[in-house]
Amino acid sequence: MSVFVIGYYALLLSASCLAAYFNKRSVFLLLFSLTLVSFVVGIVGGAGALKAIAIGAGMLALAAMVSYAFREFLILLASTEMAKELRTAPLTAAFGMFVIFTYAIAGIFAPIIAPYGEAEVISSAFAPADENMLLGADQLGRDMFSRLVYGTRNSVGLALTATCAAFIMGAGAGLLAATKGGWFDQFMGRFADVIMSIPSLIFALLMLSIFGPSMPVIIIAVSIIYAPRVFRLTRAVAGNVVVMDYIEAAKLRGEGTGYLIRREILPNSTAPLIAEFGLEFCFVFLLVAGLSFLGLGIQPPTADWGSMVRENATLISFGEITPLIPAAAIALLTVGVNFVVDWMLHRSSGLKE
């Protein structure tokens, strides 16, 4: 029995007793079930397993504290209106916002943050981490950390542009179809069906093999793949708004389609569209990363998370986690964006509790 194990159980037990004494039901349940799990895991896996649990719990607590502090920070900065909204944000959403904030900083200030250039060879291939290189070197001896930072710029920037393009196309067509109705609606609907019936990865591969992998082609191909989904959602949302009396009043006033869409329909459909934007952003991001992994996305030597995973994939058979770091960066952003989107969906659906 090491000091660590005794201290570990003492801390857990005293905390759960305190929680029980102060009638904090959920806290008590959480702590005590953790204690019980620790008993079992401790017997099976020994002190090492307990340490892993402790580290995991510590990380979670740290993330929660960061999110809480970040939310309070935002509330302080924001106007009263926004602050009221922000107070309703759960910790998960605050965590998501923190992640997005960090990525944005990393992307915008990449040349300042990164110690080396993205294509700069500074050491031998697969060199381990040292005081110069935080995460070691990749297969050509470039600094992993610098490439990760530059990758934020390229991967996220590309995904963001493609999502925006998909939204401009899809939402524009959806709003028009809902407002105009009739044959235009039918035509757009069937056209969207046709695009959706082609498997997305195959469609992207086809486009990229025909036109060659360059940034504009990737953006256009990806946005064409995702536009029909946005179209469907927008048309459904706008369809509910179009039947309202105030639209009829505006039509009877003689307003044109442009005004109807811009001033009457769009303000009433933004909430679900923003939520959808977050979701689609994740999908686009994953598709771009997948394309890069297949070698058809962003071309070397430009740093990109997807291709970084592929290039360093051989390292995994030597028990190194280096190739997983860019993958984790992708996962973290996806989770963060989804946390924020969940919160927005919750708000726009008007659900309480």
Added chain:
Amino acid sequence: MAKEKEVLLKIRNLKIQGYSDETWVDIIKGVDLTLHRGEVMGLIGESGAGKSTIGAAAMGYARDGTRFSEDSSIEFDGMELTTATQAERRALRGNRIAYVAQSAAASFNPSHKIIDQHTEAPLQYRLKKRMEAQEDAMDLYERLRLPNPKEIGFRYPHQVSGGQLQRAMTAMAMACRPDLIIFDEPTTALDVTTQIEVLAAIRDIVEQFNTAALYITHDLAVVAQMADTIKVLLKGEEVEQASTEEMMSNPKEDYTKSLWAVRSFKSPQRYRPKDATPLISVRNVDAAYTAGPKILDDVSFDIYEGMTVAVVGESGSGKSTAARVITGLLPPQEGEVLFKGTPFPADYRQRNKEQLRQCQMIYQMADTALNPKVRISEIIGRPARFYSGLKGAALKARVDELLDLIELEPAQYYNRYPPELSGGQKQRIGIARALAAEPSFIICDEVTSALDQLVAEGILRLLDRLQNELNLAYMFITHDLATVRSIADEVVVMQNGKVVEQGPKDEMFKPPHHPYTDLLLSSVPEMDPNWLTTLLEERGVDNVGDSAAARIDPEDEKVVR
């Protein structure tokens, strides 16, 4: 009488709190209520008075986000509901306390047969076997005078009419022979002619089974027919309580008196100017929605400048369709609409700005008629900018003027959004939007039917004042004859897409009537507590509502005319 009976429901110091702005606020501020067995108590008040909340509280239920305060007490037949467990409370509901909701159409599950939903409660509580329960249901349907009582239960909810559905729901509430039924505005969504059937049915069945009831409504005339005692509520507080006769003849509080006085407003009648061309003239219009049956059949009527024409009839009679034809939303199959003698293009898309400007519309549901995401200044300012090309300071001055016209303080409302306003205020904004176009003719589609009586009265007075000041013509679509009495100059009665009778108001309210007009007129509840009894005696129980409408003799001289 009621005093000697056993107390069934005793509510003491009921406080219900809602969570808003991070504190608990009292919604119901300490209401006491005592209900004896077999007694019917009417709860009246405007919306937001807490009627429905009290009704739900009588079942020991507080809506999500609300709670009973610590010192409230709800005692049902000796059982304290505020401290009872969920399971105990649930065992009462449907079994000993039943609930009849406002919209039967929304309360029935559309994918189960009516009788299956009816027998659910007795089977759940193991009171009856399935066949027994079904026979009992048929018996109840018969007592409630539903047509084909043996068969109607095996239909799906969408296969029966609204009034029948409301009666089926009352029957369902009776399924376990509860001690207490809570009626939450059971007839508000129904036409006057249908309302009578439902009222008569509810009253009979409550009497037959000696059931106690809480009858929640905002219609005084209705509550006068149904209740033994009346409790008036205002903003979560009790105003006064008395027996129905006493309350009707001698209300004590000022607020109650103001409720009673509502139906007194009457605008002086105007007559058609001689030798003038009508402003709007609907000529022999037939209309139908694509490939459907004819909704309008040879409809003709005229509207003169500065006059109000009320179009009355029950739902489905084609009133709103007539309005859609005039506005051009639904081009007629035959016939035409003339504006000052010249034909209006049939489709609104072919009308020019000037023609569109002349004819404005005010909607029934102010909630859906105003865009919730647009500021009041923009809602009212847009038509002024669109038609008159006003900009900047001139536009702001015009909006201020319009807000003044509808009796709202401009500075206060200029930058607000519709959801921040009350129902009456929203309807005023709707009026201002119509006025902003400077029209000569406004269609008012059931503008007061979603509002409380006091608020509706204010809107009617406002419309009347505006008419006098701006020389507007109104087409007033309504099913409420009290509204017709107060504001109309001429009346058009519609039934099944045909105009059955039209003429000046003073003639229309004098006999002899067309039998359908007669039916409509006699179906409007009056404040007299004995009105329903007298009417049923006069007409016979089976000769009210739909059955009476179906019975109109086609050979009657007024019909043939």
